[in-house]
Amino acid sequence: MPPPIAFDATRAAEIIAAHRSLEGPALPILHAFMEAFGRIPREAVAMIAEALDVSRAEMHGIVSFYADFREEPAGRHVIKVCRAESCQARGGRAIGDRIAELLGIDWYGTTADGRVTLEPVYCLGLCASGPSAMVDGVPFARLDKVGAERLVEEVGE
């Protein structure tokens, strides 16, 4: 995952222009902002609201509704651990808790050095091979305690 770049109004305007002719462009624009900047800062909310002719409050409501859209950037690496029933049935609760313990953070937290963010995810579709996780988009399955420890050690390497 490339490091997110600082918010840049010119780039933001280009993204909006590239997507605004879509039917229902809000989510594609917000995803593109996340990819470009790693977050949706307030000034971006204002820009999108103006371009799509909705109020800032409404656009803020959209951004805050969806778990994927963050106002503050995540850590340089994101570990998503499945917390849903299939993984629960295969010991996933303990694996997730162990990862949080090793990182020394709570769910949704980021390590003090900004290296890793830990997020729960409700199903990666790897339900027959749980417990599962995804690190910066790379999938891991059949995790046990040793696997979880290795995952935390090797994150970002």
Add this chain to the structure above:
Amino acid sequence: MIRVFVPKDVAAIAVGADRVAAAIMREVRSRGLAVEIVRTGSRGAFFLEPLVETIVDGVRVGWAEVTAEDVPSLFEAGFLSGGAHPLGIGEVEAHPWFAKQTRLTFARCGLVDPLSLSDYAADGGWKGLERALTLGSIATLEEVSLSGLRGRGGAGFPTGVKWKTVAMAKADRKYVVCNADEGDSGTFADRMILEGDPFSLIEGMAICGLAVGAEKGFVYSRSEYPHANAAFGRAIEIARDAGFLGDDVMGSGRRFELELRVGAGAYVCGEETALLESLEGRRGIVRAKPPLPALAGLFGKPTVVNNLLSLATIPFILAEGAKAYADFGMGRSRGTMPIQIAGNVKRGGLYETAFGLTLGEIVTEIGGGTASGRPVRAVQCGGPLGAYFPTSLYATPYDYEAFHAAGGLVGHGGIVVFDDTVDLAEQARFAFEFGAEESCGKCTPCRIGTVRGREAVERVIAGERVEEMLALVADLCETMKAGSLCALGGFVPYPVVSAMTHFPEDFRGGTPAPRAQEARP
């Protein structure tokens, strides 16, 4: 040239398929062999992944649970020509997991290169669309009705009725929307098609568009599925370049365009009206029905909203005829269902079969019981909002009506097995917690009920005013079931009430039952 098949389904990659493919490539190069590595989707036998296949004497033979370290020994054993090796499972189709399946929707998935148009066409692809173009709209709608296909998202509404409603609606613009927001834990069938046989979905949607008079389709997928989205996005481009999408579908002069959209981590967007709101660019807030999306759906226009599996089954129905599909199944549940067996199970994966197997057969004979080796205690069917079945209901046939009569749901076909360490009070608490987290907040029973329900179950677990709290939970569930605007609030009672009904010993408050306690780490 010899072909070696290695899945690139994300569930295979998660257990090392990419490393296996790279190791095979290294061996091929160092040995100077002429071998083509074909990256397929998964056949769905996830307990066998990574499953490597080759063709020996015209038959696909397999090697299961292969690691990169195993690869040199496969070459030593001469696996390319079927040499014996401990990981060998012989002819794949003869393996017990595959031998009794009826693969209609998943006929190609895991066998072919998902992005190869020639593989798709060679395996019967586009025949359904071709026939639909010949039949015309009315006869196509009739085929879909006669097939008996019902919505595979969970509600089981007859697909033909929905299509006819949209076809008859008068409007300047109509849409086809594929619900691929597969958020249910224990399900992965949509993901497998997006990754492993994307053209079948494109073909199904094109058939639908032509039949109902829609020129634009959207596939609404999930951000949790980055591999599937990349594969499907590419498939759309390939199909468009080859003239299966666009202004002149297969030279018919008819137009159908398709766009992939990705959600943003909101479970409720799997509910069709919340999905439409999200596609339009708003918060995923549920709409009151009526009006039905078939009459006033996306941007207020008549819209077919179908589950991915329903749409991906359409090409078979059109190519082979309605009867070929309807001949499978039982009662009013016609055709096949891709059952997804997951959780604590020995043999987990996707198993497509005609409706009618019993739950016990699915869990015990197909799934092989638990992975942990402990006894099965509960089976949650139909996702996070589905009921927990005790083993005493093993005789329930897998069928929409029979599951409903047993107080449960078929849903999107997910089955999650739990062993005897499960604490059903904790699962009930989780169902409320999940509902509270994912509620869109529009209607009061769901918004308040899930939060109050979680609090009440937490009190039960803590042993505080247990009887009073259980009565409150039962009352809340009744209100939520009858009074919620959509299936999220309406179905949270399924896991909760089934857990309380079938496993009352877990709801006595205070310390958990000794059996559960001893098994906890």
